[in-house]
Amino acid sequence: MTRTRYASAAALLGAALLLAPAVDAAPKKASARTAQSSKKKAQPAEARRVAVLASGPHADAARDALEAELQRRPARYEVVPESAVRAAASRLGRDPTQPAGAAAVASELGLSAVLVADTSTVGKKPQVRVTVRNGRDGKALASPAAAKPATPKLVPVAVKRQWTALERGLQKSRAPEAAPVAPAQPAAPVEPEPAVTPAAPIAQTPTPAKTPDPEPIRKPVAPKPREDRAPENTEDAPSTEPALASSAPIVEGALGLKLLGRSLRYKDDVFGVLRPYTLGPDVGGFALPGAPQVAGDVTVYPLAAFQKGALARLGITGSLDQSFGLKSTGSTAAVSYPTTAREWQAGLRYVIPFGAAQQHGFELTGTYGMNTFRIDAVDGERPLDLPNVEYKTAGLGLGVRAALSEKFDFNFRLGYQHPLDSGELSSDAWFPRMSAGAVTGSATLAYRLNRILDVRLRADLRRYFFKFNPEPGDPYVAGGAVDQYPGLSLQVGFRY
Numbered sequence: 140m141t142r143t144r145y146a147s148a149a150a151l152l153g154a155a156l157l158l159a160p161a162v163d164a165a166p167k168k169a170s171a172r173t174a175q176s177s178k179k180k181a182q183p184a185e186a187r188r189v190a191v192l193a194s195g196p197h198a199d200a201a202r203d204a205l206e207a208e209l210q211r212r213p214a215r216y217e218v219v220p221e222s223a224v225r226a227a228a229s230r231l232g233r234d235p236t237q238p239a240g241a242a243a244v245a246s247e248l249g250l251s252a253v254l255v256a257d258t259s260t261v262g263k264k265p266q267v268r269v270t271v272r273n274g275r276d277g278k279a280l281a282s283p284a285a286a287k288p289a290t291p292k293l294v295p296v297a298v299k300r301q302w303t304a305l306e307r308g309l310q311k312s313r314a315p316e317a318a319p320v321a322p323a324q325p326a327a328p329v330e331p332e333p334a335v336t337p338a339a340p341i342a343q344t345p346t347p348a349k350t351p352d353p354e355p356i357r358k359p360v361a362p363k364p365r366e367d368r369a370p371e372n373t374e375d376a377p378s379t380e381p382a383l384a385s386s387a388p389i390v391e392g393a394l395g396l397k398l399l400g401r402s403l404r405y406k407d408d409v410f411g412v413l414r415p416y417t418l419g420p421d422v423g424g425f426a427l428p429g430a431p432q433v434a435g436d437v438t439v440y441p442l443a444a445f446q447k448g449a450l451a452r453l454g455i456t457g458s459l460d461q462s463f464g465l466k467s468t469g470s471t472a473a474v475s476y477p478t479t480a481r482e483w484q485a486g487l488r489y490v491i492p493f494g495a496a497q498q499h500g501f502e503l504t505g506t507y508g509m510n511t512f513r514i515d516a517v518d519g520e521r522p523l524d525l526p527n528v529e530y531k532t533a534g535l536g537l538g539v540r541a542a543l544s545e546k547f548d549f550n551f552r553l554g555y556q557h558p559l560d561s562g563e564l565s566s567d568a569w570f571p572r573m574s575a576g577a578v579t580g581s582a583t584l585a586y587r588l589n590r591i592l593d594v595r596l597r598a599d600l601r602r603y604f605f606k607f608n609p610e611p612g613d614p615y616v617a618g619g620a621v622d623q624y625p626g627l628s629l630q631v632g633f634r635y
Contacts (some may be wrong), residue, residue, distance in 0.1 A: 157599035170343075187312060188274075190219040190244075192235055194497070196204030200291040201267055204298040205254050216309070216354035219248060234496050240278030245274030245315055252280070252312035254305070258294065259493045265290070267297045275315050281308025387452040387490060388634050389444050392437030393595055397460060398428035399480060401512065407618030414470060414524045418480075419625075428627045430480065434460045435630075437490055452492070456504065457485040459627075467514050469522040476522065482601075484508030490540075499517025502538035502552065510601065510624075511562075525568055528622065529562035530603060532577060532583045548593070550583040558603065569615060570607040576601045591635055597628040 170567035189209055193202040202221065209216040224235055227247045233240035253272045258265065268285035272278065281303045286297035380596045400419035419429030436458035443451040462480035470478070486506030495501050510530040514521055536554025543549050565573050581599035588594065602623040610617045 186217045193256040197258035200294040201256035204295040241272040242277035251314040275313045372479040387443040391634040393630040394435040395631040397432040397434035397628040399430045400426035400428040402426035409616040452490045456488040482510040498542040504536040526563035531560040532556035548585040572608040593632040
């Protein structure tokens with residue numbers, strides 16, 4: 140019994156010795172894994188610096204909604220004030236809503252991303268479009284489809300709907316790389332101080348010899364990084380913004396040479412006694428521009444020099460087209476009669492900017508004017524079968540101006556003119572019961588020479604249409620007429 144007890148005790152002691160290393164190893168591995176996971180959790184990701192730029196009629200609502208979403212995630216994002224971004228963009232002379240401008244501003248402020256919100260109106264419906272631009276290169280990382288329509292109350296809802304796509308772009312954003320730091324130069328070795336000789340007795344102290352002062356130790360100075368300064372003269376600085384800016388000009392206009400044509404055609408001439416009139420080459424009953432004129436227009440914005448608000452875009456406009464050396468012939472073509480073709484207009488114009496950096500604009504123009512086409516007499520006689528017209532009109536026009544590129548601008552206008560008087564054509568001797576209307580249109584392509592001057596090619600058309608409403612006993616019987624004036628101009632434009 141004693142031997143059996145000793146044998147079992149020895150077996151238990153051996154098993155304990157074999158299992159001891161394994162028991163000791165298991166806690167060590169678990170503790171090592173716990174330490175690694177705690178280290179990973181102890182290193183949170185650095186917050187990205189993000190700025191919000193908003194424009195358009197609902198810019199405040201869009202800015203507040205985007206900054207609220209960013210501030211709800213303080214561990215991920217740090218919001219940089221928009222004023223700091225605008226100040227940096229003005230100092231650098233860049234547009235922060237464009238790729239190159241966003242990258243330049245991000246490098247200046249250390250931004251990872253720029254959120255660009257556009258709340259301008261497209262067509263008749265306002266919209267809200269948000270784009271995430273990368274801080275490293277300015278490229279668009281996310282640009283969800285624009286939400287329409289957008290109102291101050293609906294803008295936060297639109298931002299929340301787009302936030303998932305926007306945050307995916309923000310997580311891809313990267314801050315500009317830091318400039319390389321110059322390596323530190325080794326410090327100059329310090330010369331050891333001379334050994335101090337023990338003092339001698341006063342009686343034996345020799346006269347001290349004059350020794351030169353040791354040179355001061357110069358510390359190495361690290362070279363300062365070169366700063367890219369903006370040019371002091373703003374006129375010489377390259378401008379990346381289009382010609383149309385958010386602020387209205389003080390004055391703009393054009394002056395040049397115009398070629399004019401005219402074709403007067405009657406409809407339903409019962410007796411065939413009404414003679415049509417053509418000025419310029421006739422192609423299928425349509426007169427091409429050919430008569431020379433001097434044409435010019437000017438628009439002055441009187442409040443633009445004092446403020447930058449909505450009233451700064453209200454202007455006083457006027458235009459004048461005047462012919463010179465113009466002749467007309469009678470039915471026999473035997474006599475040439477001096478002819479005058481003149482048109483002038485005056486009124487008010489209001490420009491509503493839109494688009495990125497507000498480089499485009501809508502125009503609303505109200506005018507009063509007069510269009511005269513008169514054939515003067517020679518020796519007291521003139522063609523009696525050609526009435527002199529003098530259209531006095533009041534009208535309203537709509538237009539759109541757009542910056543196609545850094546050098547080209549386009550302007551299109553369309554309007555309606557209501558004739559208040561038509562001269563001899565509406566007199567008792569011709570068609571006293573007539574009714575009339577008129578439409579106008581023009582298209583202008585401009586090439587910018589510099590910040591002030593440009594060269595413009597313009598095509599325009601004025602078309603008057605009439606319904607004569609004849610009755611028995613009238614001197615002439617016809618259903619109606621069309622009197623139209625095509626024009627082609629080459630002008631030098633200015634904008635200041």
